[in-house]
Amino acid sequence: LDDLVTEGAGVGADAIPNDLDAFWMPFTSNRSFKKRPRLVSRAKDMHYYTPEGRAILDGCAGLWCVNPGHNREPIVEAIRQAATEVDFAPTFQYGHPQAFRLASRIADLAPGDLDHVFFCNSGSEAVDTALKIALAYHQTTGAGTRTRLIGRERGYHGVGFGGISVGGIVSNRRTFGTMLTGVDHLRSTYDREHQAFTKGEPDYGAHFADELERIVALHDASTIASVIVEPMGGSTGVLPTPKGYLKRLREICDKYGILLIFDEVITGFGRLGHAFAAERYGVVPDMITFAKGITAGAVPMGGVLVRKGIHDAFMKGPEHVVELFHGYTYSAHPLACAAGLATLDLYAREHTFTHARALEPFFADAMMSLKDKPGVLDIRTVGITGAVDLAPKEGAPGLKGYEALERAFHEEGLMMRIAGDTLVVTPPLIISKDQVGELVEKLGRVIEKVA
Ligand code: PLP
Secondary structure: OHHHHHOOOOOOOOOOOOOOOOOOOOOOOHHHHHHOOOOOOEEEEOEEEOOOOOEEEEOOHHHHOOOOOEOOHHHHHHHHHHHHHOOOOOOOOOOOHHHHHHHHHHHHHOOOOEEEEEEEOOHHHHHHHHHHHHHHHHHHOOOOOOOEEEEEOOOOOOOOHHHHHHOOOHHHHOOOOOOOOOEEEEOOOOOHHHHOOOEOOOOOOHHHHHHHHHHHHHHOHHHEEEEEEOOEEOOOOOEEOOOOHHHHHHHHHHHHOOEEEEEOOOOOOOOOOOOOHHHHHOOOOOEEEEOHHHOOOOOOOEEEEEEHHHHHHOOOOOOOOOOOOOOOOOOOOHHHHHHHHHHHHHHHHHOHHHHHHHHHHHHHHHHHOOOOOOOEEEEEEOOOOEEEEEOOOOOOOOOHHHHHHHHHHHHHOEEOEEEOOEEEEOOOOOOOHHHHHHHHHHHHHHHHHHO
């Protein structure tokens, strides 16, 4: 019992655990990490703090989610209050007020007639939910032959079986069997030869959308349910879609009755200077998946925005039937809803999305200043997101180079995402110009150090 007390919930956040072995860490080289662990135990605004109190500048908004900065008081307070009101409330055949409020608020932010929200707890669940809604929609409307799903090479849609099936990251797929059947992939929109060192969306590459015509010709439109793409490929190294690409994809989907899903788990809630990237591109998809920025990462939450026509197609049978046999115990969890409402209030009060839009040119210039650092092959920026491709080194990615880079960043006091040989910069959107300068300086020093 004494052991449990010393290692239990009452132990201060800064106490180093006695045993790091039991936690099998996700997407981590566990053995090398645990030899030299990097721990953070507190966070505020733009910084994490190690248990010893050293400040680490957050260059990746946690994991692309802490858009308004860490531990913002209104969000903390909303969660605290919600926990004292209703700790858990089922959303199967019951409701709690905050869930309805939050759904309406999100729908108000969405473009076009994306006006219904299905809640879940993560981006992965959001993706699986959207794919299932697409399939069920076609069944419901008498087009049950439409079962094929289309994703894109280098797409990341989380780690559920739906997500890894439509996703295009080899290492996330190859050890897990046959995936969903009936899945095709569009080609990646990235072409370094024609796009290197572009700020924003590259001019070259709208024609990559025409791949969809080829897939339609191969299988026939009557077999295809949906296409899912990220408006900006995030986890595979910041791949902004070329100018006109998403519009072209929308046109082809319309021509063949294929549903278009934007996975906005990263791009939602300000990353590209708008509530949703769909707005930036002037394209209304049939569904938008979101997560991360909706609660600033403080409580897990994901969801799917669904166009009116799709939602309404399910609302046609007898009223007593369940319209969609899908849902999660924690769908619209009260603490997540409270965090979501407080986060949206904060975005509105602080004009976070407008700030991100205004900062974009400065951020892009700062990132491009790294162009002549050793080993830099390409730099891309869009919104408050940037990436630096480094020349591959012996043993990298994922092996020696990866760990050495992580350590170099930690020593420099900067938290960064590394995607293969790409350094990914996605700070909280409240970042100031001075902090952009500091971040890029640290980044430059690390690039020189590991060159
Ligand atoms: N979709 C996209 C575009 C993502 O970037 C992510 C995560 O980074 C996911 C889905 C999966 O989200 P989660 O990790 O919350 O399951």
